[in-house]
Amino acid sequence: MEIKFENVSYIYNHRTPLSKQALKNINIEFKKDKINGIVGGSGSGKSTLVQLINAILVPTYGKVRIGRFTNQNGKKIKNVNKLRFDVGLIFQFPEEQFFNNTVKKEIIFGMKYFKYQTNNIDKRCSDALKMVELDDSYLERNPFSLSGGEQRKIAIASVLAFNPKVIILDEPTIGLDSGSKNNLIKLIKMLKNKYNKTIIVISHDVDMLHKISDYIFVLDKGEIVLEGTKYEIFSQPDVLDKYGIKCPKIMDFSNMVLLKKGIKIGYRDDIMDLMKDIYRYVK
Amino acid sequence: MDDIVIIKDLNFKYDNKLIFSRFDLEIKRGSFTTIVGPNGSGKSTLIKIILGLIRVNSYINIDQSLLCNDNLKTIRRKIGVVFENPDNQFVAETVMDDIAFSLENMKYNKVEIRKRIEKFTRYLGIYHLLEREPYSLSGGEKQLVALASALVIEPKILILDEALTMVDREVKEKTYKILQELHKTDNLTIINITHDLEDSLYGEEIVVIDRGQVILKGPKELVLEEEKVFNNIGIDLPFMASLSIKLKYYGLVDKIILDMDEMVDLLWK
Numbered sequence: 001m002e003i004k005f006e007n008v009s010y011i012y013n014h015r016t017p018l019s020k021q022a023l024k025n026i027n028i029e030f031k032k033d034k035i036n037g038i039v040g041g042s043g044s045g046k047s048t049l050v051q052l053i054n055a056i057l058v059p060t061y062g063k064v065r066i067g068r069f070t071n072q073n074g075k076k077i078k079n080v081n082k083l084r085f086d087v088g089l090i091f092q093f094p095e096e097q098f099f100n101n102t103v104k105k106e107i108i109f110g111m112k113y114f115k116y117q118t119n120n121i122d123k124r125c126s127d128a129l130k131m132v133e134l135d136d137s138y139l140e141r142n143p144f145s146l147s148g149g150e151q152r153k154i155a156i157a158s159v160l161a162f163n164p165k166v167i168i169l170d171e172p173t174i175g176l177d178s179g180s181k182n183n184l185i186k187l188i189k190m191l192k193n194k195y196n197k198t199i200i201v202i203s204h205d206v207d208m209l210h211k212i213s214d215y216i217f218v219l220d221k222g223e224i225v226l227e228g229t230k231y232e233i234f235s236q237p238d239v240l241d242k243y244g245i246k247c248p249k250i251m252d253f254s255n256m257v258l259l260k261k262g263i264k265i266g267y268r269d270d271i272m273d274l275m276k277d278i279y280r281y282v283k
Numbered sequence: 284m285d286d287i288v289i290i291k292d293l294n295f296k297y298d299n300k301l302i303f304s305r306f307d308l309e310i311k312r313g314s315f316t317t318i319v320g321p322n323g324s325g326k327s328t329l330i331k332i333i334l335g336l337i338r339v340n341s342y343i344n345i346d347q348s349l350l351c352n353d354n355l356k357t358i359r360r361k362i363g364v365v366f367e368n369p370d371n372q373f374v375a376e377t378v379m380d381d382i383a384f385s386l387e388n389m390k391y392n393k394v395e396i397r398k399r400i401e402k403f404t405r406y407l408g409i410y411h412l413l414e415r416e417p418y419s420l421s422g423g424e425k426q427l428v429a430l431a432s433a434l435v436i437e438p439k440i441l442i443l444d445e446a447l448t449m450v451d452r453e454v455k456e457k458t459y460k461i462l463q464e465l466h467k468t469d470n471l472t473i474i475n476i477t478h479d480l481e482d483s484l485y486g487e488e489i490v491v492i493d494r495g496q497v498i499l500k501g502p503k504e505l506v507l508e509e510e511k512v513f514n515n516i517g518i519d520l521p522f523m524a525s526l527s528i529k530l531k532y533y534g535l536v537d538k539i540i541l542d543m544d545e546m547v548d549l550l551w552k
Binding site for chain 2: 042043092149176177178180182204206244245246249253256260261263271274275279281
């Protein structure tokens with residue numbers, strides 16, 4: 001599904017003394033069927049940006065095109081729920097919003113509340129669980145008794161139940177230990193590869209974004225200041241430094257070798273590959 | 284140096300689940316210890332036990348006094364704690380009043396309160412937030428406010444429970460450097476509880492907890508060599524430790540080197 005920002009600005013409390021510009025003239029297009037990372041410091045406008053995609057917010061100026069919908073000031077989207085079925089948004093710490101005593105009720109709640117049309121609500125529920133690699137034995141379990149990583153998966157499943165084409169995740173791995181984190185990263189990649197979802201991940205964790213993203217946007221003070229593949233982005237430590245963003249450790253190393261010794265050892269995703277490169281250069 | 288925290292033979296069950304069994308731990312006075320373990324290993328329960336929020340029958344000694352009803356108040360005044368979710372700790376309508384809260388309870392005079400708040404908020408770079416409402420802050424800012432609240436009481440022990448998870452990496456590095464300074468100048472004992480081993484590099488000692496037991500303990504350079512132990516409990520080693528172990532295997536270095544600068548210089552002499 002196409003997601004395109006055309007000259008989008010967003011101002012909170014517009015035309016009041018409290019007005020605050022959160023986004024300035026954004027022109028971007030997210031990559032279809034890819035994992036798009038958005039990185040930026042606190043207050044850079046990351047959360048505002050994604051809330052424009054599923055029309056929780058309406059742009060002050062400009063348009064956001066989301067498939068057949070257009071989110072634009074003064075033109076109300078008819079049947080905004082349909083848009084939200086297409087674009088699933090998973091907030092930070094989603095497990096804090098649980099309130100049912102079984103996983104099944106938790107997943108079904110959203111479908112009923114938004115009057116989602118489906119012939120077989122039970123099947124949709126198990127399918128969603130399957131997509132996050134949990135079996136039906138979880139259906140009757142209490143979500144509050146699950147581990148942090150499992151709770152996160154249930155929250156994702158309750159959005160997958162709507163069969164969205166786009167999934168937006170706000171800090172999906174925050175607060176998880178590295179085991180659960182790596183597991184969730186694998187899962188998000190699988191949602192892209194196996195189910196062809198377009199994915200947008202917001203985070204300040206550059207190491208996680210490096211592992212997960214195909215394409216990255218850098219936000220600073222409400223403006224897109226850089227976009228490109230992770231190699232294009234993270235090979236510019238000086239530029240990123242201006243925006244208060246660090247490089248992932250593994251790319252930091254290559255950057256430092258280049259800076260200190262003038263040797264280009266190249267960029268690697270895996271530490272074993274990096275080690276082999278070092279071996280070749282040093283021996 | 285003596286031990287500022289001593290826990291002996293701790294046994295604790297919750298919901299019929301064994302959290303700690305025959306658990307022993309000593310923390311040296313003036314040390315900077317990272318306690319690491321997977322989610323659900325009992326790390327947060329341990330703090331609640333140290334603070335006397337969960338009562339147990341085991342021997343617990345904090346700064347040379349036994350943890351019991353009579354000493355509870357004195358002991359708690361020596362400990363500053365920052366939990367992961369600062370929303371649970373806010374009590375007042377402005378950041379200023381919030382940080383002042385514990386000092387007012389401890390009956391400090393207004394001048395002293397003002398002085399300490401200014402000192403620590405300037406340190407942490409949040410002085411400009413003093414008039415703001417705590418709930419209007421970003422996650423990272425909230426965590427720094429909670430840290431300031433813990434530091435103004437000038438505790439002997441600072442306990443951080445996943446306290447900087449929402450702070451941007453750059454600010455996090457700065458904050459850890461400030462804590463290292465306080466640790467050195469004021470002999471502040473720091474206990475940093477986390478599941479991100481990358482953060483252990485700012486400290487000195489590492490204690491690894493799994494299933495209610497201490498499974499590994501020592502100076503970070505030695506503990507971080509135990510790759511297998513960390514693989515088993517599903518915790519990633521810090522990047523530099525992981526790289527060092529691989530380079531050591533191929534004979535390019537002979538020990539764990541945690542500083543990237545030092546490593547690059549050593550490899551390309």
